[in-house]
Amino acid sequence: MAASLKQDYAKILKAGANLVMISPDSLEDHRKYALTLLREELPYLYVSDGDLDIARRYGLIRKQEHPHGGFYYRSLWILNRDAMITYKSVPWEGNAQVEEYQKLFTLIDSEPGEWRATCGLREPEKLHAS
Amino acid sequence: MIAKPKAPGVGVKAPEFHLDTPDGRFSLHQLAAQHEKLILTTQDSYRYHPN
Numbered sequence: 001m002a003a004s005l006k007q008d009y010a011k012i013l014k015a016g017a018n019l020v021m022i023s024p025d026s027l028e029d030h031r032k033y034a035l036t037l038l039r040e041e042l043p044y045l046y047v048s049d050g051d052l053d054i055a056r057r058y059g060l061i062r063k064q065e066h067p068h069g070g071f072y073y074r075s076l077w078i079l080n081r082d083a084m085i086t087y088k089s090v091p092w093e094g095n096a097q098v099e100e101y102q103k104l105f106t107l108i109d110s111e112p113g114e115w116r117a118t119c120g121l122r123e124p125e126k127l128h129a130s
Numbered sequence: 131m132i133a134k135p136k137a138p139g140v141g142v143k144a145p146e147f148h149l150d151t152p153d154g155r156f157s158l159h160q161l162a163a164q165h166e167k168l169i170l171t172t173q174d175s176y177r178y179h180p181n
Contacts, residue, residue: 005171015167016165016166016167017165017167017168018161018164018165018169019169019171020149020169020170021171021173023173023174025175025176025177033176047147047149054172055172058137058138060172066174069174069175072174073174074172075170075172076169077169077170078167078168079158079169081166083143083144083159083162083168084142085138085139085140085141086167088138108166108169
């Protein structure tokens, strides 16, 4: 999904919106991931939720570990200028379902996004191997 | 007994946190005020989900 959001970030900004990605990875690992797989840094805003505080307050902790590992739900939220939640999808399948990804762009009144598989690679494991 | 925080839903204020941007450090609510819409998306570690 990172590749899709990277290429479509300009559309998001053009629609007057902005994007914040949140994950438990450190900022350093986030950058390593982008440089390893996409050869450039990801342009959108990033927040490292290493202590899972945001995940807890947004109800994003899985009761059972994901089959691939991890306890953090993928999700999508849209806020208005008053920071009111106007849309919520938990779990969000925008990484795997084209329709879910494209719906994001409808919700922000943007031109359509162009979903693409980021990689399907397991290369990020190398980031943690050393 | 401490009650488990209830997940926020549509129509309520998003729980606050702070983030660094190229223009400085803002609260989520401050950042939201600067845009027509603010998208938040979450995912687990790339260690487990490299897509």
